[in-house]
Amino acid sequence: MPEQKLTGAQIIIKALKDQGVDVIFGYPGGAVLPIYDALFQQNDLRHILVRHEQAAVHAAEGYARSTGKVGCVLVTSGPGATNAVTGLLDALCDSIPIVCLSGQVPTHLIGNDAFQEADTTGITRPCTKHNYLVKDVNNLARTLHEAFYVAKTGRPGPVVVDLPKDVQFAEGTYVPPIEVKHKTYRPQVKPDMARIEEAVELIASAKRPIFYTGGGVVNSGTMASKLLTQFVKMTGFPITSTLMGLGAFPASDPQWLGMLGMHGTYEANLAMYNCDVMINIGARFDDRVTGKISAFAPNSKKIHVDIDPSSINKNVVVDIPVIGDCAHVLEDMIRIWKARQKRPDPAALKEWWTEIKGWQARNCLNYNHTETVIKPQYALERLRDALKGKDFYITTEVGQHQMWAAQFMPFDQPNRWMTSGGLGTMGYGLPAAIGCQIAHPDSIVVDISGEASFLMNMQEIGTAVQFRAPVKIFILNNQYMGMVRQWQELLHGSRYSQSYSEALPDFVKLAEAWGCAGLRATTVAEVDAVIEKMLSINDRPVIVDIAVDPKENCFPMIPGGKAHNEILLGPADNPSNATPEDGMVLV
Amino acid sequence: MEEKIEKHTIAVLVDNEPGVLARVIGLFSGRGYNIESLTVAEVDGGAHLSRITLVTSGTRQIVEQIKAQLSRLVPVHKVRDLTDNGPRVERELALIKVAGTGEKRIEALRLADIYKAEVVDATLTSFIFELTGATEHVDEFIALMSQLGMVETSRTGVLAMAKGPVGF
Ligand SMILES: Cc1cc2nc3c(=O)[nH]c(=O)nc-3n(C[C@H](O)[C@H](O)[C@H](O)COP(=O)(O)OP(=O)(O)OC[C@H]3O[C@@H](n4cnc5c(N)ncnc54)[C@H](O)[C@@H]3O)c2cc1C
Ligand SMILES: Cc1ncc(C[n+]2csc(CCOP(=O)(O)OP(=O)(O)O)c2C)c(N)n1
Ligand SMILES: [Mg+2]
Numbered sequence: 183m184p185e186q187k188l189t190g191a192q193i194i195i196k197a198l199k200d201q202g203v204d205v206i207f208g209y210p211g212g213a214v215l216p217i218y219d220a221l222f223q224q225n226d227l228r229h230i231l232v233r234h235e236q237a238a239v240h241a242a243e244g245y246a247r248s249t250g251k252v253g254c255v256l257v258t259s260g261p262g263a264t265n266a267v268t269g270l271l272d273a274l275c276d277s278i279p280i281v282c283l284s285g286q287v288p289t290h291l292i293g294n295d296a297f298q299e300a301d302t303t304g305i306t307r308p309c310t311k312h313n314y315l316v317k318d319v320n321n322l323a324r325t326l327h328e329a330f331y332v333a334k335t336g337r338p339g340p341v342v343v344d345l346p347k348d349v350q351f352a353e354g355t356y357v358p359p360i361e362v363k364h365k366t367y368r369p370q371v372k373p374d375m376a377r378i379e380e381a382v383e384l385i386a387s388a389k390r391p392i393f394y395t396g397g398g399v400v401n402s403g404t405m406a407s408k409l410l411t412q413f414v415k416m417t418g419f420p421i422t423s424t425l426m427g428l429g430a431f432p433a434s435d436p437q438w439l440g441m442l443g444m445h446g447t448y449e450a451n452l453a454m455y456n457c458d459v460m461i462n463i464g465a466r467f468d469d470r471v472t473g474k475i476s477a478f479a480p481n482s483k484k485i486h487v488d489i490d491p492s493s494i495n496k497n498v499v500v501d502i503p504v505i506g507d508c509a510h511v512l513e514d515m516i517r518i519w520k521a522r523q524k525r526p527d528p529a530a531l532k533e534w535w536t537e538i539k540g541w542q543a544r545n546c547l548n549y550n551h552t553e554t555v556i557k558p559q560y561a562l563e564r565l566r567d568a569l570k571g572k573d574f575y576i577t578t579e580v581g582q583h584q585m586w587a588a589q590f591m592p593f594d595q596p597n598r599w600m601t602s603g604g605l606g607t608m609g610y611g612l613p614a615a616i617g618c619q620i621a622h623p624d625s626i627v628v629d630i631s632g633e634a635s636f637l638m639n640m641q642e643i644g645t646a647v648q649f650r651a652p653v654k655i656f657i658l659n660n661q662y663m664g665m666v667r668q669w670q671e672l673l674h675g676s677r678y679s680q681s682y683s684e685a686l687p688d689f690v691k692l693a694e695a696w697g698c699a700g701l702r703a704t705t706v707a708e709v710d711a712v713i714e715k716m717l718s719i720n721d722r723p724v725i726v727d728i729a730v731d732p733k734e735n736c737f738p739m740i741p742g743g744k745a746h747n748e749i750l751l752g753p754a755d756n757p758s759n760a761t762p763e764d765g766m767v768l769v
Numbered sequence: 770m771e772e773k774i775e776k777h778t779i780a781v782l783v784d785n786e787p788g789v790l791a792r793v794i795g796l797f798s799g800r801g802y803n804i805e806s807l808t809v810a811e812v813d814g815g816a817h818l819s820r821i822t823l824v825t826s827g828t829r830q831i832v833e834q835i836k837a838q839l840s841r842l843v844p845v846h847k848v849r850d851l852t853d854n855g856p857r858v859e860r861e862l863a864l865i866k867v868a869g870t871g872e873k874r875i876e877a878l879r880l881a882d883i884y885k886a887e888v889v890d891a892t893l894t895s896f897i898f899e900l901t902g903a904t905e906h907v908d909e910f911i912a913l914m915s916q917l918g919m920v921e922t923s924r925t926g927v928l929a930m931a932k933g934p935v936g937f
Contacts, residue, residue, distance in 0.1 A: 303788060304788075304791070307788065307791060307792060307795055308795055308799050311843070312843040313788075315787065315788075332843060364843075365784065365846070366784065366843065366844055366845055366846045367843045490841065491837045491840065491841070492834065492837035492838050492840075492841050494837070495830060495833060495834070496834055496837075499830070
């Protein structure tokens with residue numbers, strides 16, 4: 183059979199299909215018209231037309247994080263590509279697998295300041311795991327397959343493939359995806375057994391142990407969460423997780439201490455501070471978690487499981503590094519633990535739990551409920567109760583509402599919680615919710631939002647309406663950039679410079695203008711009914727405006743530059759000396 | 770606790786593809802690492818491999834980070850810390866232009882002979898010397914020439930290789 187020639191655009195479609203892509207989030211333009219033409223002539227690949235390229239990437243992130251698959255994006259050259267940059271960096275910071283195809287001016291015009299030309303590979307180099315510029319149509323298929331391989335293996339991340347328009351028109355040969363054996367890129371998945379054995383011995387000897395788990399468990403896949411749960415149950419140890427790892431271990435389990443870090447629970451942070459053995463599985467010692475490095479778990483031996491060798495000893499020096507994939511490592515640890523018939527020290531563990539229960543008794547997430555004004559925590563508790571037992575996914579924007587969501591929404595499964603952790607991108611939540619809803623059309627998807635963040639990508643309501651994604655946008659409207667206001671209150675003498683949300687739209691009317699449902703609660707009594715109504719609407723998006731206490735602050739809080747044991751539990755803890763001089767410069 | 774700053778010579782074998790040098794340099798500038806010198810050239814035309822030799826400095830923890838970050842770049846084949854791997858040979862090539870007449874000119878030529886620098890261009894009023902050697906050797910010669918009418922220098926930066934029979 184003679185080799186079949188295809189155009190570059192046809193090769194692209196074929197490669198995406200062969201990679202198992204069923205949805206692509208994108209926005210057209212001159213430099214990708216051949217690809218849009220090829221899309222038009224087929225029915226397998228669904229294209230979701232966003233309203234801004236940043237949102238295309240966030241939507242793909244929501245899709246990817248909720249399915250475990252690679253999210254796929256298509257944007258045009260120049261402004262299309264530059265608009266996507268924030269999304270790409272967001273995906274890089276949170277290790278989300280994305281393949282982003284960008285159009286480029288024809289090869290003979292590259293470098294000539296042609297219309298809508300941007301040095302896309304140059305601009306996105308520090309914002310991606312890797313990127314490619316394809317200049318020869320005969321390298322196209324192989325490069326695309328490689329892009330998917332790089333995006334999803336090892337520590338996942340975004341990959342850009344820049345596609346000059348002439349390459350999209352040119353004819354070439356297609357090659358199917360073979361098992362890629364990359365020349366250079368070969369992440370280590372299987373751990374070194376000697377390390378596993380050392381780790382198991384240390385774990386078994388612990389008197390005050392804690393599991394500190396992270397997004398790497400979610401990245402690794404559902405098997406890793408199962409094995410983590412199994413191992414944690416076998417040991418009886420307490421477990422906490424980062425913002426990115428929520429759901430990998432069931433929040434309903436009594437061994438769960440809640441999130442740790444800057445806005446983590448009192449018990450999780452004190453257990454970290456006082457532990458003697460820390461078992462870090464797939465977390466990266468982020469500064470939001472460690473606080474003051476020199477006072478971070480000062481009397482502990484540390485095990486760190488990570489697939490990326492550059493995560494090891496980057497921020498915190500550890501005793502036993504284990505390089506490998508979480509699922510593989512956990513499987514080996516469990517096997518060795520069983521084979522050696524390990525048992526934790528029951529007396530020590532009992533004492534440790536007694537201490538932890540003492541911290542838990544502080545009830546750190548407590549807030550002053552009132553009948554006169556809706557507390558944001560109250561609204562989330564009601565939402566939590568209304569969602570109990572239902573099939574739901576939560577995304578968030580960035581700010582206080584995000585932290586309250588992390589504190590108050592319990593997740594018993596991985597891939598149910600999508601938030602922008604590393605970059606902290608306001609405007610992430612709505613498009614991520616749309617991407618998630620596209621992947622799970624029959625599930626409930628709620629974007630827990632702040633009024634300021636919502637405005638950053640609210641144009642995506644149009645996308646949600648067009649593609650019948652009945653996402654619920656649950657705005658905790660405090661009329662402030664609350665997180666900014668909170669820092670100004672604590673660190674800048676309550677001078678609320680530019681952090682007041684002026685000239686807000688009427689969110690109910692805004693919803694109606696788009697043909698969505700708009701709901702509002704201004705009193706405590708209205709909250710339940712509004713939530714119930716919101717959950718009953720499944721044929722269009724819903725915007726819910728909850729008027730919450732504008733002055734509520736998010737606690738617990740470890741101020742920048744402080745240690746875990748210097749955690750503030752509420753407004754009564756003297757905030758004036760909350761942050762040391764050298765902590766002021768920290769973000 | 771003040772941590773000691775160490776100087777390391779690192780060899781990196783990379784695919785010779787567009788952008789690879791930008792990735793390496795961007796990594797150093799983006800993460801605030803030092804580059805004291807960096808040289809690059811293709812070393813295997815058939816396999817499209819280039820070898821980068823770079824000299825950097827930092828605490829032990831930073832140097833380990835630098836190596837891990839370099840290894841993480843997709844087109845990187847191998848990273849080797851030559852400072853950590855036994856004895857090595859380090860060489861630099863320099864071209865040094867000295868202009869002048871009379872006694873200074875004669876003195877320059879005499880020192881060149883002592884330092885085993887070769888004259889690769891001569892006019893009635895100038896020389897270009899070519900000098901190969903360890904960095905300190907080149908530094909010393911340049912310091913001397915700077916007093917004898919040196920008008921221009923060009924250096925390659927360090928090339929290095931581990932001693933003994935084992936290859937990279
Ligand atoms: C306003 C705001 C406040 C925040 N406050 C907090 C807070 O109080 N507490 C908190 O925890 N976070 C907080 N964050 C988030 C924080 O900034 C970081 O994003 C987060 O802590 C990082 O989570 P992680 O350590 O799990 O790492 P991730 O970013 O999820 O990285 C995953 C790690 O696992 C590794 N990995 C990936 N795949 C695998 C695999 N298959 N096997 C093994 N390892 C793998 C990666 O190499 C990486 O090191 C906040 C963010 C914002 C925006
Ligand atoms: C794109 C972007 N710009 C600025 C910031 C800094 N920032 C962090 S939280 C925040 C305020 C968010 O306000 P809102 O969405 O109303 O949430 P709230 O804190 O009030 O719950 C700002 C401005 C950011 N994270 N992202
Ligand atoms: Mg707000």
